[in-house]
Structures are given as structure tokens and as C-alpha cells.
Amino acid sequence: MKILFITPYIPYPLISGGHARIYNLIRNLSEKRHQIILLCYVRSEVKEGQIEELRHFCEEVEVLPRRPVWSVKNAFRYLFSNYPLIAVINGFDVRMENRIQEMTKRYKPDLIQVEHFHMAQPVLKQKERLNIPLVLGEQGVEFVILERFLKTTKNLLLRLALHCELSRLKRYELKVSSIFDGCMEVSEEDKRLFLKAGARNNLYVIPNGVDFKYFQTPAEVKRQTSHPPTIAFIGTFTFFGNVEAAEWLLDEILPRIESKIPEVLTYLIGNRPPSSLRKRANERVIVTGFVPDLREYLNKCDVVVVPLRTGSGTKMKILEPMAAAKAVVSTSVGIEGIEAIEGEHYFKADDACDFAAKTIFLLSNPEWQRRMGEKARELVMQKYDWKPIIERMIEVYQNILTLSSL
Numbered sequence: 001m002k003i004l005f006i007t008p009y010i011p012y013p014l015i016s017g018g019h020a021r022i023y024n025l026i027r028n029l030s031e032k033r034h035q036i037i038l039l040c041y042v043r044s045e046v047k048e049g050q051i052e053e054l055r056h057f058c059e060e061v062e063v064l065p066r067r068p069v070w071s072v073k074n075a076f077r078y079l080f081s082n083y084p085l086i087a088v089i090n091g092f093d094v095r096m097e098n099r100i101q102e103m104t105k106r107y108k109p110d111l112i113q114v115e116h117f118h119m120a121q122p123v124l125k126q127k128e129r130l131n132i133p134l135v136l137g138e139q140g141v142e143f144v145i146l147e148r149f150l151k152t153t154k155n156l157l158l159r160l161a162l163h164c165e166l167s168r169l170k171r172y173e174l175k176v177s178s179i180f181d182g183c184m185e186v187s188e189e190d191k192r193l194f195l196k197a198g199a200r201n202n203l204y205v206i207p208n209g210v211d212f213k214y215f216q217t218p219a220e221v222k223r224q225t226s227h228p229p230t231i232a233f234i235g236t237f238t239f240f241g242n243v244e245a246a247e248w249l250l251d252e253i254l255p256r257i258e259s260k261i262p263e264v265l266t267y268l269i270g271n272r273p274p275s276s277l278r279k280r281a282n283e284r285v286i287v288t289g290f291v292p293d294l295r296e297y298l299n300k301c302d303v304v305v306v307p308l309r310t311g312s313g314t315k316m317k318i319l320e321p322m323a324a325a326k327a328v329v330s331t332s333v334g335i336e337g338i339e340a341i342e343g344e345h346y347f348k349a350d351d352a353c354d355f356a357a358k359t360i361f362l363l364s365n366p367e368w369q370r371r372m373g374e375k376a377r378e379l380v381m382q383k384y385d386w387k388p389i390i391e392r393m394i395e396v397y398q399n400i401l402t403l404s405s406l
Contacts, residue, residue, distance in 0.1 A: 004109040007040040015271040016236035017316035028390040030057035041066040084169040091121030117176045133404040136180040140313030143170035149310040182400040186313045187337025204396045208314045209386035215323035229363040232267040232301040234317040241310035249307045256356030298324045303362045306334035323380045325373035345376045
């Protein structure tokens with residue numbers, strides 16, 4: 001099977017859960033001897049090794065510089081249309097339309113997979129002309145993310161603006177998903193939310209996976225016995241939900257932990273932390289920025305915390321630490337979509353007091369940490385290995401191709 005992937009960013013290095021998902025889908029499909037052609041936007045200068053890494057799995061990799069986010073054309077389109085801002089920024093580009101035409105003629109793919117609904121417009125605009133089955137890959141329900149953020153933000157002007165954006169976003173996301181021949185969601189919960197909102201029943205669940213062999217801790221790098229109690233939060237800080245989660249951790253959860261464990265060490269790990277987080281770094285709060293090998297930092301921590309109150313989809317920030325046999329404390333939003341049992345594979349907490357108390361309990365009980373981490377790793381090995389996930393994805397492709405030929 002020959003598949004044209006269209007993505008809003010070059011999926012390497014793995015600086016976010018979205019990058020990791022796309023990279024692993026492409027890599028594992030390629031290992032099953034499917035041919036992958038990748039067309040993606042780039043937002044900055046391509047660094048040495050990025051395209052070379054992807055060419056290990058792709059027949060061809062083509063990149064297109066994304067237009068500036070802020071432009072007169074984008075402003076007019078947003079003000080005088082009903083399109084959401086994210087679609088205006090990414091979806092209206094004649095260069096992308098032309099490149100898709102050229103690549104479909106040159107490579108004759110069996111199907112096209114578009115990652116993220118806001119990238120759909122250049123494909124949908126020429127759907128009849130292309131005459132190729134179209135698959136939409138989603139990594140969360142965007143209008144649900146915005147609904148949840150509205151519940152946490154206290155800025156009245158921002159709330160007013162976001163209410164307007166929410167109606168645009170929800171309408172457009174539902175419309176786009178219904179036009180594609182198939183729409184892949186990352187969890188049954190996301191599928192349920194889409195159907196409840198009125199989506200057409202062409203939805204399939206292709207969960208996020210994790211390379212559990214990669215995250216297995218080698219014996220030679222296991223931690224020494226003597227170390228300060230350590231927690232870590234992992235997240236790409238270009239996503240506002242991760243910034244809000246980190247701020248909630250620092251403002252309301254960490255002081256409660258420090259009142260019982262003053263020596264606790266906290267890592268905030270992730271790409272492009274804003275100045276609001278960087279300026280709060282000190283000897284006990286380390287803001288790392290992007291790290292090339294997450295395992296190094298997972299090996300330093302005792303408990304991974306996920307104080308996420310805004311989001312959707314299943315989170316690599318949970319699956320990867322679980323694969324590394326780490327104990328996890330998460331909110332309901334953070335753990336959503338993952339088939340884990342509370343109290344066995346993780347602890348759940350949705351208010352600051354409970355979150356701090358459960359984190360303190362784990363930090364104070366190494367045996368609980370160990371047992372919970374081992375159970376979590378077993379769960380990942382059973383349910384979130386990429387190989388069976390890719391087999392399911394191939395079945396979905398074949399089903400879509402069959403239905404399209406009728």
C-alpha cells in the first residue's frame with residue numbers, strides 16, 4: 001500500500017506527543033513494507049539530520065515552509081469568515097494544494113492521510129479531482145480541549161474571545177471529520193465525545209502506542225540508592241494546557257508537597273518553556289527545555305505527575321513513563337482514554353490537596369512506587385505496543401479502500 005501523509009510539522013525530533021505518534025505510525029507502517037510519502041510544513045529552518053532520519057522510513061520527504069501566522073490575508077479571512085483561527089493559519093495555502101496535486105500525480109498513492117483537521121482544507125478543496133480515499137488522523141478533540149480550558153481560565157476578555165472561537169472550532173471540526181472517508185481517533189472516549197457532538201459514524205480508534213523496549217531501564221543506568229525525592233512533569237510547552245498544568249503544579253500542589261518533603265526535587269521537562277516558567281527555576285525546580293533522551297530524566301525521578309486540566313486524547317506523557325515503570329499521579333483529564341485501573345496502575349487526583357497527598361504517599365513509599373511502576377509497565381506491554389496497533393490501522397485502511405471501491 002502506498003500512503004501520502006500530510007502533516008502540519010516535520011515529525012522529528014520527537015519534541016511532542018504528536019511528533020512521536022506520527023513518527024511511530026510512519027516507522028511501523030514502513031516496517032510492514034508499506035510505502036510512505038511525507039509532505040509537511042516546517043516552521044523554522046530544517047536542522048541537519050531531520051529529513052535524513054525520516055528517509056529511513058519514507059520513499060520521499062517534501063517540506064514546505066509554513067506561511068507567517070500573522071498576516072493581513074489571515075486577518076481578513078478570519079474576520080470575514082466562520083473558519084477557526086487554527087484552520088486559517090494552516091489550511092488555506094495554494095502552495096500546499098499545488099504540491100498535493102503534484103505528488104499524487106507523481107506517486108499515485110492508494111490513500112491520503114491528513115494529520116489534524118486544520119490541515120484538511122487543501123485536500124478537501126480538490127477531493128473530487130483527486131479521487132483518492134481520504135483518512136483524517138486526529139490526536140484529540142480540539143473543541144473539547146477549548147471547552148475545558150474555558151473552565152480553568154479566569155481572564156474575562158480571553159473567555160469572551162474563546163467562546164466565539166469555540167463555536168467556529170466545533171462546527172468546522174465536526175464538518176471536516178464527516179467529509180473524510182475515515183477519521184481515526186486515539187481513544188474510545190474521544191470517539192464517544194465526537195459522536196455525542198453529532199459526528200457521522202465513520203470513526204475508528206487507533207490508540208497511541210509506546211516503544212516499551214526503548215523505555216526499559218538498562219541495569220547500568222538504574223538510579224543510585226541515595227537521592228532526593230524527585231518528581232517530574234513532561235509536556236511540550238507550546239500547548240497552553242501544559243503551561244497551565246505546570247503553573248498549577250508550582251502554585252498549588254508543590255508547596256503542599258514541600259511542606260511534608262522540603263527536599264523534594266521537581267523537573268519540568270519539555271520543549272520551549274515560556275519565561276513565566278523559566279523565571280521560577282531554582283535549585284529545587286529545574287526547567288530543562290527540550291531533552292534529546294527522556295529516559296535520562298525518567299531514571300532520575302521517583303514519581304511522574306500529570307496535573308493536566310485541559311486536553312483530550314491519550315497522553316504520551318503518561319504512556320512513556322509507564323513504559324519506564326514509573327509511578328504516576330494524574331488528573332482525570334490526564335489519564336483519559338488510557339485503560340488503566342486507579343490505585344493499581346496510577347493514582348488519580350483532581351484537586352491540589354488530593355494530588356499533593358497522593359504524590360507525598362508515593363514519594364514516602366518506595367515499595368508502592370515499585371509495584372505501581374511494574375503494573376503500569378505490564379499494562380503498556382499488553383495494550384499499547386505499536387505492533388498490534390499498526391495491524392489494526394492496516395485493517396482500517398483496507399476497510400476504507402474496500403468501501404471506496406464500491
